[in-house]
Amino acid sequence: MDDNLKIPRASLREMLFFILQDIDEAYPALLDNALQNLRGRVHKGVALALKSKVLLYAASPLFNTNEPYMDFGTNNNLICLNEPKNMVWWERAAAVADSCIRWAETNGCYLITDQGVDANYQYSWEVYDNPEIILAEKAAQGMGCWNRPWSGIIPGSIIAGSSGTNGTTPLLNFVRKYEDRDGNKVEWNGGDDLQAKLANLDRRFAQTIAYNLSWWNSQTPEVQLWEANEELGVAAGKHIKDCYGGFWLHKLVSPSIMRPDNQEPVPNSTLFQLNEIYLNFAEAMNEAYGPDDKHGYKYSAREAINIIRERSGQPAILSGSGIYSDFRELVRNERAIELAFDNHRFWDVRRWMIAEQEGVMSGAMYGIKIYWINSSPQEFRYTPYLYENRTFTKKMYLHPFSTNEVNKGYLIQNPGY
Numbered sequence: 001m002d003d004n005l006k007i008p009r010a011s012l013r014e015m016l017f018f019i020l021q022d023i024d025e026a027y028p029a030l031l032d033n034a035l036q037n038l039r040g041r042v043h044k045g046v047a048l049a050l051k052s053k054v055l056l057y058a059a060s061p062l063f064n065t066n067e068p069y070m071d072f073g074t075n076n077n078l079i080c081l082n083e084p085k086n087m088v089w090w091e092r093a094a095a096v097a098d099s100c101i102r103w104a105e106t107n108g109c110y111l112i113t114d115q116g117v118d119a120n121y122q123y124s125w126e127v128y129d130n131p132e133i134i135l136a137e138k139a140a141q142g143m144g145c146w147n148r149p150w151s152g153i154i155p156g157s158i159i160a161g162s163s164g165t166n167g168t169t170p171l172l173n174f175v176r177k178y179e180d181r182d183g184n185k186v187e188w189n190g191g192d193d194l195q196a197k198l199a200n201l202d203r204r205f206a207q208t209i210a211y212n213l214s215w216w217n218s219q220t221p222e223v224q225l226w227e228a229n230e231e232l233g234v235a236a237g238k239h240i241k242d243c244y245g246g247f248w249l250h251k252l253v254s255p256s257i258m259r260p261d262n263q264e265p266v267p268n269s270t271l272f273q274l275n276e277i278y279l280n281f282a283e284a285m286n287e288a289y290g291p292d293d294k295h296g297y298k299y300s301a302r303e304a305i306n307i308i309r310e311r312s313g314q315p316a317i318l319s320g321s322g323i324y325s326d327f328r329e330l331v332r333n334e335r336a337i338e339l340a341f342d343n344h345r346f347w348d349v350r351r352w353m354i355a356e357q358e359g360v361m362s363g364a365m366y367g368i369k370i371y372w373i374n375s376s377p378q379e380f381r382y383t384p385y386l387y388e389n390r391t392f393t394k395k396m397y398l399h400p401f402s403t404n405e406v407n408k409g410y411l412i413q414n415p416g417y
Helices: 012-029 044-059 073-078 087-106 120-126 194-199 274-289 301-310 327-338 345-351
Strands: 133-138 268-273 363-372 380-390
Touching: 012 044, 012 073, 044 087, 044 133, 044 268, 044 274, 087 274, 133 274, 194 380, 268 274, 274 301, 274 327, 301 327, 327 345
Parallel strands: none
Antiparallel strands: 133 268, 363 380
């Protein structure tokens, strides 16, 4: 009771080294891997994955600078590393990600590639304890379809009896990131070809998003998202209620999760997966050495990205070609698609300092409205529309501390709050 618990903020650098030291000290005592009844326990692969993520974040523009997002004067060291951009952090991030990939190769952890290009990606998130997962939180008991973690994802109109749930509707801003199957960017300007457009998107789209006429599960074999049309005498689709984006999120919800009278699966929540490590490696390698310099490692940044793309049927990005203005843009887009809804994008747009850009976390957010075409019942017209305008200010790159804690007089509040 006599201890002084009012400890002032450490610098970002001190916190970074504290975390890295903890990982390094724990590493020798950890098992090489944790399988069978040990799943869910920390092992050497988890330590490497965590260290990879820590170093990737430290290397990123939000922190790897002496000119932070908001001038904090003498307290700049609390919100950035407070030194000019240092490539050493990118180099260290690449080295640790490579170590994690090499750990995987010798410990039975590998990317799912044997289910076919139309199913590899879904298998990697749908099947619990598959070999691609490095660490997952293991729940203790079964949960119904409207309990955690599915209650915020499954639309009430999809599963009968769960009408009190809202569901998650991805916006067109995100869907626009999917290329077509030839690797081209897709224009979403409206038209009478919605179903044809959807059918030719990157295969990961259909393994992530529920779209008009798509299959949800055996209880909901067709998702119907069209608007009512009184002129044609067409009623609204069964599953359109509150679907502002024109799409429903399907990823994270296995088709086996049905009405609660069927079964109550035991949920897992993946914390680290091998696809993330390949993308960590690609980003760090590109920043440190460029797209094609292996620097003595097994892969270059381009090769690591192409491994991820090819397992879902997307064409390889060849040297000197591509639709992206630079390789960094490609890496970031690939990360958004491959790690969609896995609790990465929220943090990535902050560490890259792009959240304030138009269409990211600020400005116009779009959905689509879908309409029946009388002459072609299996094709639909779609119209983009402005769903809402959002605001992101500089101060939002970091969260505020609780006012109650700041008022105690020992913590310095983040700038802008």
